[in-house]
Amino acid sequence: MSAAAPASRSLSDPSPGDPSLHDPSVGDPIDVEAVRRDFPILHQRVHGKPLVYLDNAASSQRPRAVIEAISRYYEHDHANVHRGVHALSQRATDAYEGARESVRRFINARETKEIVYVRGTTEAINLVAQSYARPRLKPGDEILISALEHHANIVPWQLVCEQTGATLKVIPITPAGEVDFPAYERLIGPRTRLLALAHVSNALGTIVPVEKFIAVAKRHGVPVLLDGAQAVPHAVIDVQALDCDFYCFSGHKMLGPTGIGVLYGRRALLEAMPPWQGGGDMILTVTFEKTTYNQLPWKFEAGTPHISGAIGLGAAITYLEGIGMARIAQRERELLDHATARMTQVPGLRIIGTSAHKAAVVSFALEGIHPHDIGTILDTEGVAIRTGHHCAMPVMDYFKVPALEEIDRLIDALDHTRAVLG
Amino acid sequence: MDLKDLYRDVIVDHNRNPRNYGRLAPADAQAEGHNPLCGDRLTVYVSLDDERIREVRFEGSGCAISVASASLLTEAVKGKSKAEVHALFDVVHALLTQQDANIDAAQLGKLAALSGVREFPARVKCASLCWHTLNAALERAGEPVTTE
Numbered sequence: 001m002s003a004a005a006p007a008s009r010s011l012s013d014p015s016p017g018d019p020s021l022h023d024p025s026v027g028d029p030i031d032v033e034a035v036r037r038d039f040p041i042l043h044q045r046v047h048g049k050p051l052v053y054l055d056n057a058a059s060s061q062r063p064r065a066v067i068e069a070i071s072r073y074y075e076h077d078h079a080n081v082h083r084g085v086h087a088l089s090q091r092a093t094d095a096y097e098g099a100r101e102s103v104r105r106f107i108n109a110r111e112t113k114e115i116v117y118v119r120g121t122t123e124a125i126n127l128v129a130q131s132y133a134r135p136r137l138k139p140g141d142e143i144l145i146s147a148l149e150h151h152a153n154i155v156p157w158q159l160v161c162e163q164t165g166a167t168l169k170v171i172p173i174t175p176a177g178e179v180d181f182p183a184y185e186r187l188i189g190p191r192t193r194l195l196a197l198a199h200v201s202n203a204l205g206t207i208v209p210v211e212k213f214i215a216v217a218k219r220h221g222v223p224v225l226l227d228g229a230q231a232v233p234h235a236v237i238d239v240q241a242l243d244c245d246f247y248c249f250s251g252h253k254m255l256g257p258t259g260i261g262v263l264y265g266r267r268a269l270l271e272a273m274p275p276w277q278g279g280g281d282m283i284l285t286v287t288f289e290k291t292t293y294n295q296l297p298w299k300f301e302a303g304t305p306h307i308s309g310a311i312g313l314g315a316a317i318t319y320l321e322g323i324g325m326a327r328i329a330q331r332e333r334e335l336l337d338h339a340t341a342r343m344t345q346v347p348g349l350r351i352i353g354t355s356a357h358k359a360a361v362v363s364f365a366l367e368g369i370h371p372h373d374i375g376t377i378l379d380t381e382g383v384a385i386r387t388g389h390h391c392a393m394p395v396m397d398y399f400k401v402p403a404l405e406e407i408d409r410l411i412d413a414l415d416h417t418r419a420v421l422g
Numbered sequence: 423m424d425l426k427d428l429y430r431d432v433i434v435d436h437n438r439n440p441r442n443y444g445r446l447a448p449a450d451a452q453a454e455g456h457n458p459l460c461g462d463r464l465t466v467y468v469s470l471d472d473e474r475i476r477e478v479r480f481e482g483s484g485c486a487i488s489v490a491s492a493s494l495l496t497e498a499v500k501g502k503s504k505a506e507v508h509a510l511f512d513v514v515h516a517l518l519t520q521q522d523a524n525i526d527a528a529q530l531g532k533l534a535a536l537s538g539v540r541e542f543p544a545r546v547k548c549a550s551l552c553w554h555t556l557n558a559a560l561e562r563a564g565e566p567v568t569t570e
Contacts, residue, residue: 369486370483370484370485370486371485372462372484372485372487372545372548373429373485373486373487376425376428376542376544376545377425377429380425420425420426420429420434421429421434421437421486
């Protein structure tokens, strides 16, 4: 889809053969050191040790290009958008809407009317739950999600079920951390009103083969929302090829700012949905008797938006496209293979989530040692990881953890953990 | 910031072999404590003679700091009155949170091993969870408390 991506490859289509060999079709390997130099925050020591940032699944860091785009906007171009006739307002509007076109191109939406700016994936899902689902749901209707969803793809549906009397159904997962497809085929039925599914699991790294889930949903006439927060940074996403109805993602997980995200929605669905927040910018005319709503996508963007966030997101997309999503995916496979191989050798370490199709996220448990202790001890070694409730530790995710040597630093720090608490 | 300040031998020992671990039945009161941030979850049981703690036990799961702190707590509060427990908690809380606290180490005994926690602010809740839970057990049986 994108001219900048040398090869188009979806998440569900990993390259066959030995993944340690570089696939020539994706272009030259990434210059890891050059990429690392682009991230100012990585050039620091934590507790006296060079920082190893492995918490990208929670939030990625920003390249200088993104930081500078935001600074440049505030230093030269800031004004409110869609309002003034003066030069600054025009420049701000052009930059804000230009970023929307970048987003459209990045996920291959048909038109920018289908790209709604939101605060992040969470707000995108809440918007669909309240504006699409709530007016349609009746008691006895069903929303279908899976057992590996992030809280953001669970709680909004629980809320709307409470509001409407609908029922939330959960597709179970297998011990490997895959969504149970036969169970899904049994659960979907005439009462199903929406399927809401993660594209990539944030906790386990599982790549859900959403294409075959969507094909079944289409046969039942069920619209599909994908939570793409963990998928968008890792591979080429094409919402037309996926044939999904809604696709949600966040800027901060893909090198962009916090507080900005995207709801992609099929135009016909978005047009039929009522606004979910009222205010400025989402209206055409207002009288006390009658208000006419603005066109898409502004109908869903009440109030002064996160202009600098959108501009930063556009800069992040330009940066990612400059490297090429296919090369990023290739590099991530190398990192995942190296991490899996090294971590499997750590005594007492169990990797959680062993699907054959995984993004570069590794969760693990260390026998007899609580994740909180591991997190503290690794931190003193300068290694930043995520420690979570269910021993779920999305360890590393992404080429911004560029060096294989950084995985080795993690392994050394884990050995140290065992020495301290063993 | 030295890891050995946090994971002292006493802490590592009490994590590996927690004292007074397991259910107390019958108990005069019990309370459940939960730290939703990291999933630490423990139950503290107490039996009283008049106003004094005759028996105290705990069970649950958590990180090394929370388990060791609960284990040390059970040793420290046995035989103490409610008022003495509250006074001791005030001292432990100062130990966990104040850099320049003027603390009588003799009063704390083995609990002084928790002093390294104050260098790791993210872990203070781990060490204090059992104390909040004991307070809840002493004040009112049953209702869960959290660190939030």
